[in-house]
Amino acid sequence: MSRLVLTRRLGQSVVIHRDNEIIATIKLSRLDRNSVRLTFVADPQVNIDRQEVFDKDNPGLESSTSQD
16 A cells, blocks of 8 residues: 655645556645645546545445544
8 A cells, every 4th residue: 555645735736646647636725724625636437435435335345544
């Protein structure tokens, strides 16, 4: 599993890729006192879910993210 922890400023992005193919781009699009808004861009065949939705739809399957 790959893991990257970093700091981004408003308007900056992170690119998820494999073998020089972009899988998704995540952009920090809004920053409030207690929350951030992330914008995800990916091809339609790439599924993007919130953690709780993924867990509900896939009971017993551990996702690759941790709840630290």
